[in-house]
Amino acid sequence: MRGLLQGRMGTAAGFTLGAVLLLGVAPAVLPAFNLALLGKFLCFAIVAVGIGLAWGRGGMLTLGQGVFFGLGAYIMAMHMKLADASLFGGSGVPDFMSLYGSGVVPGWWEPFRSPAVTLLAVVLIPGLVALVLGLAVFKRRVKGAYFAILSQALAAAFAVFLVGQQATTGGSNGLSGFRSFFGFDLKDPNNKVMLYMIAATVLLLSLALARQLMHSRLGELLVAVRDQEERVRFLGYDPATIKTVIYVVAAVLAGIAGALFVPLVGIISPADVGVIPSIAFLIGVAIGGRATLLGPVLGAVGVAVAQAGLSSTFPSFWVYFQGLLFVLVIGFMPGGLASLPALVGRRRRTRSAASSPAAPARPAPVATSPDAEEKATVPEEARR
Amino acid sequence: MELLIGQMFAGLSLGSVLLLAALGLSLTFGQMGVINMAHGEVMMAGAYTAFVVQRAISDAGISLLVSIPAGFLVGGVLGLVLEAVLLRRMYHRPLDTLLVTFGVALILQQAARDIFGAPSVDVRAPDWLQGNIELLGAPIPLTRLFILGLSLVCLAGLVLLLKATPLGRRIRAVVLNRDLAETIGVSTRRSDQLTFFIGSGLAGVAGVAVTLIGSTSPYLGTNYIVDAFLVVVAGGIGQIKGAVIAAFSLGVLQSVFEYSTTASIGKVLILIVIVVFLQLRPQGIFSLKTRSLA
Numbered sequence: 001m002r003g004l005l006q007g008r009m010g011t012a013a014g015f016t017l018g019a020v021l022l023l024g025v026a027p028a029v030l031p032a033f034n035l036a037l038l039g040k041f042l043c044f045a046i047v048a049v050g051i052g053l054a055w056g057r058g059g060m061l062t063l064g065q066g067v068f069f070g071l072g073a074y075i076m077a078m079h080m081k082l083a084d085a086s087l088f089g090g091s092g093v094p095d096f097m098s099l100y101g102s103g104v105v106p107g108w109w110e111p112f113r114s115p116a117v118t119l120l121a122v123v124l125i126p127g128l129v130a131l132v133l134g135l136a137v138f139k140r141r142v143k144g145a146y147f148a149i150l151s152q153a154l155a156a157a158f159a160v161f162l163v164g165q166q167a168t169t170g171g172s173n174g175l176s177g178f179r180s181f182f183g184f185d186l187k188d189p190n191n192k193v194m195l196y197m198i199a200a201t202v203l204l205l206s207l208a209l210a211r212q213l214m215h216s217r218l219g220e221l222l223v224a225v226r227d228q229e230e231r232v233r234f235l236g237y238d239p240a241t242i243k244t245v246i247y248v249v250a251a252v253l254a255g256i257a258g259a260l261f262v263p264l265v266g267i268i269s270p271a272d273v274g275v276i277p278s279i280a281f282l283i284g285v286a287i288g289g290r291a292t293l294l295g296p297v298l299g300a301v302g303v304a305v306a307q308a309g310l311s312s313t314f315p316s317f318w319v320y321f322q323g324l325l326f327v328l329v330i331g332f333m334p335g336g337l338a339s340l341p342a343l344v345g346r347r348r349r350t351r352s353a354a355s356s357p358a359a360p361a362r363p364a365p366v367a368t369s370p371d372a373e374e375k376a377t378v379p380e381e382a383r384r
Numbered sequence: 385m386e387l388l389i390g391q392m393f394a395g396l397s398l399g400s401v402l403l404l405a406a407l408g409l410s411l412t413f414g415q416m417g418v419i420n421m422a423h424g425e426v427m428m429a430g431a432y433t434a435f436v437v438q439r440a441i442s443d444a445g446i447s448l449l450v451s452i453p454a455g456f457l458v459g460g461v462l463g464l465v466l467e468a469v470l471l472r473r474m475y476h477r478p479l480d481t482l483l484v485t486f487g488v489a490l491i492l493q494q495a496a497r498d499i500f501g502a503p504s505v506d507v508r509a510p511d512w513l514q515g516n517i518e519l520l521g522a523p524i525p526l527t528r529l530f531i532l533g534l535s536l537v538c539l540a541g542l543v544l545l546l547k548a549t550p551l552g553r554r555i556r557a558v559v560l561n562r563d564l565a566e567t568i569g570v571s572t573r574r575s576d577q578l579t580f581f582i583g584s585g586l587a588g589v590a591g592v593a594v595t596l597i598g599s600t601s602p603y604l605g606t607n608y609i610v611d612a613f614l615v616v617v618a619g620g621i622g623q624i625k626g627a628v629i630a631a632f633s634l635g636v637l638q639s640v641f642e643y644s645t646t647a648s649i650g651k652v653l654i655l656i657v658i659v660v661f662l663q664l665r666p667q668g669i670f671s672l673k674t675r676s677l678a
Binding site: 059061063133136137140141142144145146148149150152153154156157160161162163164165275276279282283286316319320322323324325326327330331334 | 493
């Protein structure tokens with residue numbers, strides 16, 4: 001089984017299996033409501049792929065992914081609002097603007113009337129913001145805790161900014177009540193399935209991208225930067241460039257996820273992009289195994305499923321549970337669930353070695369080089 | 385002129401609250417590299433302590449005077465427990481402490497909601513703190529003046545403790561070089577515990593102070609934590625004088641920005657100022673001179 005999953009063939013097989021499950025089985029089996037819910041979770045999973053790269057592989061603790069998610073989401077929401085207004089209202093002015101604002105569409109909304117500009121902006125604007133920020137921060141060797149706190153302040157400022165602009169961003173209510181998506185009626189169940197399929201496809205593509213990045217030279221340098229930034233610098237590479245590239249990739253993934261989130265869920269508000277949701281993106285990644293390829297995705301979906309199941313029935317219990325997850329997983333199992341087989345395997349080996357030293361050591365199934373494997377998946381600072 | 389003085393004072397007052405919140409943070413961050421996201425919730429615990437004390441002692445003046453040491457104790461003990469149970473194991477993983485303490489913060493917030501309810505509660509300020517005094521024609525609220533004084537007293541106490549007592553000397557030794565301090569017989573374990581006790585205790589006092597200028601809710605901590613961290617980062621990690629300068633500059637800047645634009649744009653401007661500032665001085669206003677590369 002393990003041998004099957006390794007190597008290029010295994011990757012291709014696993015990818016195909018995932019594609020069949022997400023694109024074939026899920027739409028056939030799940031009722032429409034659950035399918036839409038799964039689509040929402042897949043958006044979080046796309047964000048998680050980016051966080052896995054930036055945090056798990058690159059050691060950049062980014063607490064501000066909500067900003068990029070929000071940028072993508074608000075850009076898409078503005079386009080859908082404008083499109084709805086011209087399709088149904090005739091006036092071309094979104095409903096909430098006539099309610100709260102001057103009834104005039106502000107100039108910076110206008111470009112997003114065009115579908116092409118919107119699609120480009122969803123990718124380019126989060127990427128550009130991340131590029132500027134990444135260069136400003138990493139080139140000056142601001143790292144570790146400083147970077148984490150700055151990215152968190154960014155999320156806080158972004159949410160405060162959105163809340164303050166009631167007339168143009170909908171304030172704390174956010175933007176909602178969409179009726180169409182690039183001309184497709186959102187009430188039509190077929191179009192909902194289509195939205196889900198888009199989200200699933202984007203997730204598969206981003207996984208493929210992440211896999212290629214991880215196995216590229218850039219990916220190896222990234223891990224090296226995480227573990228010993230100074231040595232990489234002494235070797236002649238520029239860690240700032242490496243980190244910035246990956247940070248931009250993570251931001252773009254978050255932006256695209258945000259843009260998909262809006263038509264799937266039907267609302268975006270500052271409550272989805274502030275400090276707390278930005279950190280909440282991390283817990284799924286940590287549970288699944290931050291430095292693995294699939295761990296962040298499975299963790300993010302798992303946490304989202306648990307939240308959907310628990311938070312409506314036991315809201316108070318869910319918060320305790322979420323807090324405990326952070327404490328237990330990060331505190332006691334930094335490698336996440338992905339490190340469990342290695343942990344158990346090591347314990348079993350040491351126990352059998354201790355109880356019967358005479359018995360020939362049975363080769364464990366993962367015994368090829370357990371240490372090397374662990375090195376690749378758990379950040380150095382977590383292993384000390 | 386009155387307006388200018390009023391704005392300056394509003395800024396100083398905001399700065400003094402930030403300073404109270406950031407002093408303890410700077411201490412724990414500097415000594416142990418622990419990024420304590422639950423620091424804001426320790427503040428919240430201090431604020432609720434003031435609320436509970438006032439329910440027991442109805443006289444607002446006495447209850448305030450009792451609340452300050454009580455808040456210090458509650459905050460300190462909370463910090464001590466946190467250190468002993470969790471953070472002690474993770475001193476070599478500073479980034480992970482951020483996430484673990486975020487989990488603790490979530491739990492404490494929900495606990496506050498379950499115990500005291502989600503709506504905010506109010507603590508009455510004593511009579512002798514109500515009203516304003518005139519300073520060059522500008523009205524200065526007495527409560528804010530009191531907080532400014534309290535933060536300066538706490539600052540003086542902390543500086544005195546660090547510079548003039550054997551205990552403070554040990555703490556500074558551990559900050560400068562943990563291994564060497566241990567080699568010459570300083571118990572870093574005890575020093576860590578004490579630092580955490582004092583740092584969290586100061587957060588508790590900060591919590592008591594903010595009950596005078598606003599109502600207390602389970603979200604109190606989240607309102608201050610991000611700004612307090614920015615103060616520590618801008619001031620230079622582990623640097624008390626850096627924290628003082630950063631806290632008051634950020635406070636004044638924020639009130640100027642908020643006055644000349646809006647509250648939300650002011651926040652964004654502050655962040656830009658800090659990012660630009662870190663371009664110029666990535667290690668903050670002051671930094672410890674060491675030979676380490678990190």
